[in-house]
Amino acid sequence: MTRIKRDTIAYLLVVGFCVVMLSWAIPTYTPAYPGYGASPALVTNVAVGIMLSMAILSLLTIAISVFTNKPLPPEESEFPEDLKDGGGFTQVGRVNIMQLGRIMIPCVLLLLAIDLIGYALASFAYLMILQYAIGNRKWLQSFVVSVTLTLLLYIIMRYGFGVPVPGPQLFE
Amino acid sequence: MDMIIAGLLDSISLASLIFLLAGVAVGVLIGAIPGINGPMAIALFIPITYYMTPLTAIGFLVGLNKGAFFGGAVSAVLLRTPGTPEAAATAWDGYPLTQQGKGEKALRMALYSSVAGDFLSTIVLIAIAAPLAAVALFMGPAEIFALISVSLTVIAGIGTTSISRGLIAAGFGILLGLIGTEPVTALPRLTFDVYQLGSGLSLIPVAIGLLAFSEILLQLERLAVNGSGEHCVTVFSKKSEDRLVSLKEFFATTKALLRGTLIGVGVGAMPGLGAPVASFMSYDQAMKRSKKKHEFGKGSLEGIAASESANSSVVAASLIPLFVLGIPGNLAAAMLMGAFMIHGMQPGPLLFKENAQLMYGIYGSLVLASLLLLLIGRFGLRFFCKAVNIPAMILYPIVMFTCIMGAYLGKSSMFDVGIMLAFGFIGYYMRKFDYSYVAFLIGFILAPEWERALQQVVIISEYDSYMFFQRPVAMMLMALTLFVVVRTFWTSIHAKRKNKKIQAAAVAAAQHKVTE
Numbered sequence: 001m002t003r004i005k006r007d008t009i010a011y012l013l014v015v016g017f018c019v020v021m022l023s024w025a026i027p028t029y030t031p032a033y034p035g036y037g038a039s040p041a042l043v044t045n046v047a048v049g050i051m052l053s054m055a056i057l058s059l060l061t062i063a064i065s066v067f068t069n070k071p072l073p074p075e076e077s078e079f080p081e082d083l084k085d086g087g088g089f090t091q092v093g094r095v096n097i098m099q100l101g102r103i104m105i106p107c108v109l110l111l112l113a114i115d116l117i118g119y120a121l122a123s124f125a126y127l128m129i130l131q132y133a134i135g136n137r138k139w140l141q142s143f144v145v146s147v148t149l150t151l152l153l154y155i156i157m158r159y160g161f162g163v164p165v166p167g168p169q170l171f172e
Numbered sequence: 173m174d175m176i177i178a179g180l181l182d183s184i185s186l187a188s189l190i191f192l193l194a195g196v197a198v199g200v201l202i203g204a205i206p207g208i209n210g211p212m213a214i215a216l217f218i219p220i221t222y223y224m225t226p227l228t229a230i231g232f233l234v235g236l237n238k239g240a241f242f243g244g245a246v247s248a249v250l251l252r253t254p255g256t257p258e259a260a261a262t263a264w265d266g267y268p269l270t271q272q273g274k275g276e277k278a279l280r281m282a283l284y285s286s287v288a289g290d291f292l293s294t295i296v297l298i299a300i301a302a303p304l305a306a307v308a309l310f311m312g313p314a315e316i317f318a319l320i321s322v323s324l325t326v327i328a329g330i331g332t333t334s335i336s337r338g339l340i341a342a343g344f345g346i347l348l349g350l351i352g353t354e355p356v357t358a359l360p361r362l363t364f365d366v367y368q369l370g371s372g373l374s375l376i377p378v379a380i381g382l383l384a385f386s387e388i389l390l391q392l393e394r395l396a397v398n399g400s401g402e403h404c405v406t407v408f409s410k411k412s413e414d415r416l417v418s419l420k421e422f423f424a425t426t427k428a429l430l431r432g433t434l435i436g437v438g439v440g441a442m443p444g445l446g447a448p449v450a451s452f453m454s455y456d457q458a459m460k461r462s463k464k465k466h467e468f469g470k471g472s473l474e475g476i477a478a479s480e481s482a483n484s485s486v487v488a489a490s491l492i493p494l495f496v497l498g499i500p501g502n503l504a505a506a507m508l509m510g511a512f513m514i515h516g517m518q519p520g521p522l523l524f525k526e527n528a529q530l531m532y533g534i535y536g537s538l539v540l541a542s543l544l545l546l547l548i549g550r551f552g553l554r555f556f557c558k559a560v561n562i563p564a565m566i567l568y569p570i571v572m573f574t575c576i577m578g579a580y581l582g583k584s585s586m587f588d589v590g591i592m593l594a595f596g597f598i599g600y601y602m603r604k605f606d607y608s609y610v611a612f613l614i615g616f617i618l619a620p621e622w623e624r625a626l627q628q629v630v631i632i633s634e635y636d637s638y639m640f641f642q643r644p645v646a647m648m649l650m651a652l653t654l655f656v657v658v659r660t661f662w663t664s665i666h667a668k669r670k671n672k673k674i675q676a677a678a679v680a681a682a683q684h685k686v687t688e
Binding site: 007010014021026031034043050051058103107114123126130136161164 | 222340350357359363565566570576586601615619622623626627631
């Protein structure tokens with residue numbers, strides 16, 4: 001996928017989002033005009049309007065450059081790594097969905113599990129899984145980090161700030 | 173006068189000093205770790221400050237930010253990987269010195285320049301913020317509305333390669349900043365019947381997700397592709413001339429240092445530019461005006477002084493627009509604005525009137541933070557060098573878990589953890605797709621104030637459509653907003669044309685070579 005294609009998809013998503021907001025979300029979930037001051041929907045409409053107009057303007061720029069056969073220079077139309085050796089990583093570049101999934105899935109699981117099995121077990125399991133997911137195969141090191149961090153944050157939250165840790169408590 | 177003395181006495185109370193010291197030390201430690209910067213550190217630690225007094229909290233966060241700015245130089249000098257973006261120019265001369273065994277000398281120079289730049293810029297802040305705030309008190313809602321508009325536009329234009337993407341990000345930030353209870357009707361707006369959204373999206377989980385969590389996602393991706401990278405050099409020469417910076421050497425850099433401070437103050441006081449711009453600008457000027465140009469890039473102390481003094485002086489200078497106008501000039505200032513709001517204060521000119529004692533306490537803390545940075549940096553240098561070597565596989569899970577617990581801490585709610593994860597995901601895509609997360613965050617923070625100003629303008633002007641034309645300052649600021657948008661578009665089109673010409677010339681040159 002070239003950078004132009006990626007930007008086009010992103011702008012189209014922005015346009016879609018704005019259309020949904022203007023046609024459904026803002027009218028449905030904004031209070032009616034009370035009869036004085038500015039309408040509660042004014043600033044939200046302005047914000048969405050800015051997004052929509054900028055996305056359409058950018059799409060037009062891309063369309064003009066494509067239809068007039070005047071492509072943008074490679075450094076703007078392609079990812080920098082494509083220009084070099086076809087590999088590597090750049091911050092403004094491809095999304096590594098597998099890697100993203102490896103990190104995000106344990107986080108989402110922690111969110112769901114913490115209310116079921118409690119802070120201690122869920123946090124320990126999360127840290128073990130996360131360290132494995134990012135490539136740490138030293139089990140003892142992973143175990144020590146997980147136990148220490150779980151305990152340390154428990155002590156800080158419980159006794160330092162007096163905040164109950166999330167989920168059912170193991171020893172209470 | 174009583175206020176000033178009381179404020180300064182508050183800043184030297186034991187609790188304030190302990191937290192200030194802790195803030196500076198943690199800041200240097202965090203800044204030394206590549207990939208973690210000052211605003212990220214502030215976002216991570218704001219939840220802790222819920223339990224502190226306003227002065228202790230702001231002092232702690234300011235110390236954290238100041239420490240992180242110097243900390244960035246540690247990994248820049250030892251690893252050639254700047255801990256923070258603004259330390260990149262420091263690496264150009266710091267790393268060659270490390271290769272010569274003079275890493276400690278480079279770090280000491282970075283420390284002294286950092287402290288000097290920061291101290292001088294704090295003095296400038298103290299000297300001009302209150303008088304400017306007195307003038308700013310004459311601004312009405314129309315001027316405030318126009319000022320926020322121009323700030324958002326400038327920040328949107330600078331944070332990304334395309335102003336359209338910057339404005340989309342700012343618009344998105346404003347939209348999400350308006351979720352919650354609508355101020356005039358007191359009814360829920362855009363909450364989608366989710367009761368937790370009734371009070372709006374909290375700044376803490378949004379900021380942690382956007383700044384810290386998304387950055388760690390990127391760092392982990394980089395780690396997976398490139399591996400753990402090079403190991404840090406921490407072997408220093410034992411000769412005193414290779415370790416210490418003599419007075420003669422320090423004074424030889426005075427011009428570069430003062431010029432850097434001046435550039436840093438100027439850049440810091442303008443919304444949107446930020447420390448990396450100041451650092452590169454100062455380095456460039458120092459190189460052009462130096463008598464020893466040939467030493468730049470090979471281990472010049474002048475180069476380190478120019479870069480470090482400029483980036484550190486941005487810290488205090490960026491508080492000028494925040495204290496005077498209530499507009500955050502950069503990400504760190506935006507996070508500090510969030511901290512002020514959490515403690516029930518609205519940054520801006522009224523702060524000097526309503527919380528004078530606190531403001532003088534903050535001034536005291538700012539000065540003390542500079543001095544503590546010198547102390548901590550001087551005696552803890554070797555310890556901070558070791559922080560650079562913490563394995564990423566241990567460090568990143570710790571940071572991620574801290575993000576999760578930090579998001580939970582604010583309201584003791586797992587809903588906020590979900591918000592943090594969602595914004596981590598959004599922030600990751602924003603960075604990948606080059607949408608300015610800085611513009612988003614500042615739009616998010618300023619949205620309620622922007623709306624409030626507009627409501628007041630509409631009510632005061634009694635629905636007059638020409639309300640802005642009756643206020644010359646507001647009209648000028650709105651014209652400036654339009655000018656910034658048009659100019660940024662024009663510059664980007666011009667840059668594209670220039671790029672094409674350069675490319676065509678390069679292709680022609682290559683073809684000529686082949687024919688020859």
